[in-house]
Amino acid sequence: MRIVLVGPPGAGKGTQAAYLAKNLAIPHISTGDLFRANISQGTPLGQKAQEYMRAGQLVPDEVTIGMAKDRMEQADATDGFLLDGFPRNLAQAEALDGILKADGLKLDAVLDLEVPEDEVVKRIAGRRICRNESSHVFHAIYNPPKTEGVCDACGGELYQREDDSEETVRKRLEVYHSETEPIIDYYKAQGLVVTISALGKVAEVTQRAMAALD
Ligand code: ADP
Ligand code: ADP
Ligand code: ADP
Numbered sequence: 644m645r646i647v648l649v650g651p652p653g654a655g656k657g658t659q660a661a662y663l664a665k666n667l668a669i670p671h672i673s674t675g676d677l678f679r680a681n682i683s684q685g686t687p688l689g690q691k692a693q694e695y696m697r698a699g700q701l702v703p704d705e706v707t708i709g710m711a712k713d714r715m716e717q718a719d720a721t722d723g724f725l726l727d728g729f730p731r732n733l734a735q736a737e738a739l740d741g742i743l744k745a746d747g748l749k750l751d752a753v754l755d756l757e758v759p760e761d762e763v764v765k766r767i768a769g770r771r772i773c774r775n776e777s778s779h780v781f782h783a784i785y786n787p788p789k790t791e792g793v794c795d796a797c798g799g800e801l802y803q804r805e806d807d808s809e810e811t812v813r814k815r816l817e818v819y820h821s822e823t824e825p826i827i828d829y830y831k832a833q834g835l836v837v838t839i840s841a842l843g844k845v846a847e848v849t850q851r852a853m854a855a856l857d
Contacts (some may be wrong), residue, residue, distance in 0.1 A: 644669060644723045645748065646856065647730065647739075649827060650756030652815045653767035653850060655841045657780050659756065660727040662849045667856075669723040672714050673705060674731075679777045696806055699821060701731055701815030708738045715742065723751075730793070734820040736829050752856055753830040756841035756848075760816065767807050775799035786845070 644667055648656045664671035678696060681689030688710060692702045701707070709728045711744040718724050730736040743749055760765075766782065773779035781788050781801060788795050797851060806815065832834050837855040840850050 644725075644751045644856070645743070646724070647726045647750060647753045647830070648728075648756065649753060649823065650841060651758065651760070651763050651819045652812065653763040653770065654756040654758045655766065655845070656727045656756060657778060658845055659841070659848055659852060660725050662845075663852055663856075664725045666849075666853060667723070667725070669725050670718040671725050671727060672711070672718065672729070673727040673731040673778065674711055675727075676777045677710055677714060678702060683774075684757055687730060697811070699806055699811040699818065701818060703767060704732070704734050704738070706733060707731075711735075711739075728769055728827055733825055733829060736826045750830075750835055752837055753827070753835045754852055754856065755827055755836055755838040757838055758841045760804075762842065764812065767812050768809075770804065771801040773797065773799040773801055801817070 646667075647667075648660055648663075649658050651844075657676070660671045660673065678689065678692040682693050682696075683689070688706060691706050695702045705728065711726075715724060726739075730739050739750075766785070769783035771781045771783060771788070771792075773781075773796070775794065775797050776799065779794050779796045779799065780786075781794070783822065788801060792801050793799075796799055806812075827836060839848070839851045839855050
């Protein structure tokens with residue numbers, strides 16, 4: 644299956660993607676995680692991305708599309724994938740269609756996670772991620788690690804993302820509404836969108852998502 648996950652920052656995309664990718668036995672591809680890994684390794688790509696991420700803006704398409712394409716090729720798109728955080732604007736959605744079409748492939752579904760803005764703000768305010776592996780995600784209140792500040796999965800140090808500050812979150816929500824939401828209509832026109840509520844427990848949301856994708 645080839646699936647795109649959309650939803651505002653803090654909706655729970657990364658959290659759900661980890662479970663869904665496991666259930667569906669497909670790779671989880673997160674452009675945010677890829678950028679953060681490049682930043683921590685100090686690569687040229689990371690250096691290009693960093694200033695945009697700090698400001699809560701989208702990293703330019705020239706950088707993002709190439710990175711996503713490379714990662715999909717590495718995964719072998721014929722096996723399927725779960726894209727988390729890509730595409731994030733219409734140009735990226737069109738580029739993705741082109742990449743798939745070149746291999747005679749298509750998306751199967753676009754899963755849209757719906758969450759009210761006040762919940763998103765609470766989820767982001769408590770988000771803590773692991774220095775070793777940014778897909779290891781916790782929440783100070785809703786999903787606390789067994790030992791404060793330490794990742795349950797690998798023992799890494801937990802920290803708050805620099806772009807999870809209140810001011811940057813406001814900017815990211817603005818960018819989501821103006822640049823990312825239009826891709827939902829683009830995919831609706833292709834009959835691909837399934838919308839679910841991302842409220843409730845993590846496992847409940849996963850169940851809802853699995854039922855919607857069935
Ligand atoms: P969240 O899960 O909170 O929405 P992500 O980890 O997906 O955040 O993304 C963090 C930042 O990385 C974004 O604010 C943006 O700067 C950059 N980014 C991630 N994916 C993309 C993309 N597809 N296009 C442009 N920028 C991106
Ligand atoms: P996104 O990738 O969409 O930005 P994350 O998966 O990183 O979102 O989740 C944002 C924060 O909300 C994390 O701290 C995560 O632990 C927490 N979270 C995820 N799903 C839920 C849920 N169903 N209920 C409460 N908190 C959640
Ligand atoms: P209850 O009191 O009904 O048992 P919980 O204590 O399990 O509820 O959850 C309280 C809050 O934490 C809810 O908003 C729920 O969505 C969230 N939550 C529960 N488990 C997780 C998790 N693993 N990651 C993130 N958030 C979670």
